[in-house]
Every structure is written in structure tokens, then in C-alpha cells.
Amino acid sequence: MTPTEYVAEVVRRLHLSGDLMSDPAVMADVIDDEYCYKDFSEAKDLVRNYLNTPQPLRPLVERISAAIVKRHPAIVSALSQAVTQNIITEVAKGSETERLLYRALHNVVFLDALTLAMADDVTFMAKLHEHVLAVRHTILPANASLWKVNNDSAAC
Secondary structure (H helix, E strand, O other), rough: OHHHHHHHHHHOOOOOOOEEEEEHHHHHHHHHHHHHOOOOOHHHHOHHHHOOOOEOOOOHHHHHHHHHHOOOOHHHHHHHHHHHHOOOOOOOOOOHHHHHHHHHHHHHHHHHHHHHHHOOOHHHHHHHHHHHHHHHHHHHHOOOOOOOOOOOOOOO
């Protein structure tokens, strides 16, 4: 298999391929409850289209996949071993793992938008910094959905 094929196989096994669409409710929950940005409208504006209507996630997955193949040979090597040795198996449809991967993809969308905005606008970066300082006591407990053992929600 080529590096592109290994990455594509992992994407397929994780159910991150095809016509996967975002969910506005999941995006809102990620922004409000994991990042405590409920009152930070400038951050929400960056992903307003994701908050209003389902958006295709394929372009993001394809961009990440291409970047892994082009710039991260160590990740490609690890993925090739994981595929060859069947360490990464197909995620069961409707499973908690699939739900968490889907939610993680919404986190990636949001973090990608924040990163691009900070690189483009120092004023936005300063506002984001001020906001993070204001809510930092809640961010760590809140931003742990992938590692939560129970379903307690953090208070932002």
C-alpha cells in the first residue's frame, strides 16, 4: 500500500470518510461546554455556518489526510503498522467510539478556525487571550470529553 492508501484506510476504519456532515448541535456544545466560549461571539462567528446548517466534513478530512502524507512520515509509518497489524480496527457503527470521533472532528473544525483567525488578526488573538484568562479555571475540566470516564458536564 502507498502512504495515501494507508491513511485512507485508517480514515475508512474510523468512519471519517464519505459524505460525513457536521451537526450544528454538536458544534454548539463543543464551543459552549468544552471551550466555555458561550459568551465569546467573535469565536462563534468563525464557525457560524457550522452552527447554522450541517456542513460537509470531507474537505477537512481530505486536507488533514494530505498533510499527513506530505509532511508527517512518522505518522504514516505508525498508521501503516497499525493497519498491517490490525491495531486500528473498524469502529462499530453507532458506538461510543464513533460518537467521540465525530465530536473530535467538530473540535478540529473549531480549533482550525481559531488558529487561522489568530494568525490573521492580532486583535482577535488578544481578545481570545483575554477570554481564555477569564475562563481558564473552567477550561481544563470542561475540555476533557475524549477522556471523561463519566458523563458529568463541566460548568462554564
